[in-house]
Structures are given as structure tokens and as C-alpha cells.
Amino acid sequence: MSDAVIWLTSFEMKSNDRPIDWHLSRPRIDFIHEMKYGRAPIDPADAPDYAFFAGKGIPAKQRNNLPDLSIITGGIFFVSGAFRNLLLGFELGRSQFFEVPLYEADQKTLRPGRWFMLNIAETKNTLVPEACEGLEEKATKGYFSVPIQPNPPVVALRPEAASGVELWYEERLTTRFFLSDQLKTAIKSEKMKIRAFPLQKAIILD
Numbered sequence: 001m002s003d004a005v006i007w008l009t010s011f012e013m014k015s016n017d018r019p020i021d022w023h024l025s026r027p028r029i030d031f032i033h034e035m036k037y038g039r040a041p042i043d044p045a046d047a048p049d050y051a052f053f054a055g056k057g058i059p060a061k062q063r064n065n066l067p068d069l070s071i072i073t074g075g076i077f078f079v080s081g082a083f084r085n086l087l088l089g090f091e092l093g094r095s096q097f098f099e100v101p102l103y104e105a106d107q108k109t110l111r112p113g114r115w116f117m118l119n120i121a122e123t124k125n126t127l128v129p130e131a132c133e134g135l136e137e138k139a140t141k142g143y144f145s146v147p148i149q150p151n152p153p154v155v156a157l158r159p160e161a162a163s164g165v166e167l168w169y170e171e172r173l174t175t176r177f178f179l180s181d182q183l184k185t186a187i188k189s190e191k192m193k194i195r196a197f198p199l200q201k202a203i204i205l206d
Contacts, residue, residue, distance in 0.1 A: 004162035005181035006202045008155055010146070012071065012175050015196045021074040022100060022117075023107070032074040034041040039123045039169055040094070047098035051078070051115060060093055063104075063111070068192040069118075073135040081114035083192055090183050093122040120177055122168040124161055131156035135173070143172045154202040172203045178202065 024031055026046060034042050053063060054073065068083040079087075084097050097116040103109060127144070129135065134153030135144040146153050155173070166180035179187075184199060 004204045006157060006178055006204060007159055007181065007184045007199045008176045008178045008202055009200070010152075010176060010198050011194070011196070012075070013196060016067070016069075016128055016194070017073045018066060018070040018072055018078065019054045019058055020051050020070075020078060020102070022048040022073060022076070024048040024113070024121065028074065032076070033171040035077075035117070035119055036075050039121060039124040039171075041096055041121050042098075042119055044096075044098060047117065050103055050107070051100040051117075052107045053105045058105070064195075067194050069194045069197075077118040077120070079116050079118050081116070082190075084114075084116050084118075084192055086186055086192065087118075087167065087183075089186070090166040090180070091164065092165040092167055095119060095121045095165070095167060120167060122165045122170060123171045124164070124168050124178075125171045126161035127170045127172045128158060128199040129172070131203065131205060138174075143174070145174045146176060152200050154203060155200070156205055159204055159206065162201070162204060 031046065031048070051072065066080070068080040070078050072078045077159070079097070088110065094115065096119040098119070099114060099116050102111040102115045129144060132154055133145065134149060134151065136147045137144055161178070166183045169177050
């Protein structure tokens with residue numbers, strides 16, 4: 001096996017959800033689909049105008065201590081200015097950030113700081129299904145998901161996965177994104193706040 005190190009994460013879980021909604025002048029379902037499943041750049045003009053706390057009863061402690069990476073309404077990735085700056089030091093390819101001012105629930109009182117929606121628009125096609133364990137084939141043959149199970153799956157990739165962009169999805173595997181070892185190390189060393197960020201090494205085949 002290769003000496004390269006690649007990580008995947010099951011970050012997309014309910015514990016990372018935050019009660020933040022957003023305003024958009026076009027149909028929301030279209031934007032959600034593009035962000036979650038499009039795996040392609042989106043015209044910035046089609047992104048939301050702003051974000052806001054979805055409810056007036058959210059404690060100040062929670063509002064004042066948002067993670068640097070979380071999930072908001074629609075399954076959208078929401079990142080702080082600090083997390084965006086960290087990511088910009090790596091090869092991201094076509095992935096995008098859409099800045100969205102964050103307001104209180106009244107949608108009038110602006111919160112401090114800069115906040116962004118993250119669109120991971122890059123994919124690689126390096127999954128080796130026959131060398132994987134614990135994946136579930138979807139109705140579309142050749143595409144896989146990770147079912148709920150007590151043990152993590154074994155995810156095998158071809159060597160070229162270690163080249164190119166450092167944050168991506170595999171074309172044939174849903175609900176897991178991948179990152180380079182260098183990016184993983186930077187997230188840890190810079191002490192980015194993420195509520196749950198379980199990481200697992202992929203197997204890189206020779």
C-alpha cells in the first residue's frame with residue numbers, strides 16, 4: 001500500500017447542526033440540491049443574501065460560540081472567516097465560499113464576524129469498491145453509501161487520490177468528504193472548533 005495519507009470524515013451528522021436559516025430570493029430547493037449534490041460551482045448571484053438564527057429562544061452562549069465548521073438549514077456547510085482563511089491555504093480547485101452576513105432572529109441585528117457557506121465542488125473518481133468493506137450499493141449501480149453500522153467502513157482508493165485538490169468528494173460515495181493529511185493537520189493544529197469531526201484513514205492501494 002502507498003505511504004500517502006488521506007482522511008475521510010462522517011462530519012455530516014445531526015450533532016453538527018446549528019439553528020441557522022438563510023434568505024434566498026429563488027426557490028430554496030434548487031440551491032439546496034446544487035450545494036448538496038451538484039458537486040459543481042454555483043453562480044454567486046444565485047447564493048443566499050444573508051443568514052439568521054432560526055428562533056428567538058436560542059441562548060446567547062450558543063449564539064456567541066458557533067463552531068468554525070457546522071451544518072445549517074438544508075444541510076449547507078457553514079464556516080467562520082478563520083476556517084475559510086485556513087482552507088484558502090490549500091488546493092481547493094473549483095470549491096467556493098459564499099459570504100453571508102449573519103443576523104439575529106429578527107433579521108435586522110447584524111452579528112459580528114464574517115461567515116460563509118462552503119460549496120465543496122470538487123470530485124475524484126478513485127474509489128475501488130471491490131477493495132472496500134461496509135459500503136452499501138445504491139439503486140444506481142456502481143454508487144455507494146455508508147449505512148449506519150457499529151464499525152467504520154474500509155474505504156480503498158487508487159493512488160491518484162493523493163494528487164490534486166485537498167478537499168473533495170468521491171464521485172461514487174455519498175455522505176463522506178475527503179481531505180489531505182496536510183489539511184487535516186492544519187485543522188487540528190489551528191484548533192478549529194468543530195463539534196464532531198470523526199476522521200478515518202482511507203486505504204491507498206499500490
